[in-house]
Amino acid sequence: MRKKQLETDRLFFSNWTEEDKDLAEKLWGDEKVTHFIAKDGHLSKRQVLQRLALEIKSQKAFGFQYWPLFLKVTEEFVGCCGLHDYDLENRIAELGFHLVPSAWGKGFAEEAARGVINYAATQTDLTTLFAGHHPENQASEKLLKKLGFQFQSKNYYEPTGLEHPSYLLKLTTIN
Template identity: 55%
Template sequence: MDQTNKTGVKSRETFLETERLQFSTWSEEDRPLASALWGDPEVTKWISSKGFMSEDEIEARLAQEMERQREMKVQYWPLFDKETGVFVGCCGLRPYETEEKIYEFGVHLTRDHWGKGYALEAGKAVIRYAFEQLDVQALFAGHHPENGVSKRLLQKLGFTYKKDEFYEPAGKMHPSYIFVESDMK
């Protein structure tokens, strides 16, 4: 159910909040938001070997996120600024090794929200949610080898480097990290 926040901006139903952010779930109406995020080649150059995503690929990604939420109660949840209602990006989880209760952590922000601490804020909330609400055993994460910002983010969040492994969508070896509950600060 949509609501109006204290500034009069229409906001979305949320299930998780931080000081500045609200977490929602993707819906069919979010195609423009998905296109704004995954249609930006400055964002997708870090996650796609082509350096961009077509409209069909964006549509498939959105459908995949919605299906994952229905089936597994996780996705890379869309993020919104609490005061303005502006879309910031997404942060969340997807299955990695489900039988061992290990999920992959990820965050993608729109370019105009880079460098403002949103990724760290959202990441801390998702990590807490994963261990406190979903009873995960560990989180996995990786990043494009040339993305130093993502590397620093994962280190700030407390992830520990394990090894480089091939990441098919980007077509490169990616540094890979793990986070266990004892890493929570």
């Protein structure tokens, strides 16, 4: 049984560990997942392990990461959602989510993101969340707007080499 970091109606969040190499490969090793987050559409095994190490390091340094997500009922791994350091000096973190393809279209991204937004608003001193998406990822664009994020500008995102639409959500507007 994994330790639960936080929960929503259908999901629980845990922490990435060194033992999660298979889960990391299932997520970031899938080109359907990395199509919009990597320059050539995929991550090598080495890059997947680097991503896993980044998440573990983030948790230790900041108390958050893109936490792995599991279904409460079956404990099936469905992806990750959480926060990364963005501009903590100004109390801004980045919200992000990646789901395995079998979990797409079931409302898990929205449910997980709302859980993380609530966590950020009630359990941290953050004032704002940043989020961005690949310019062709219409599903992420739609979800960010539904969550209340406001478009700010397009910013260069080195992993894809493209200008990504960028958004902010003021946590003071969250009840």
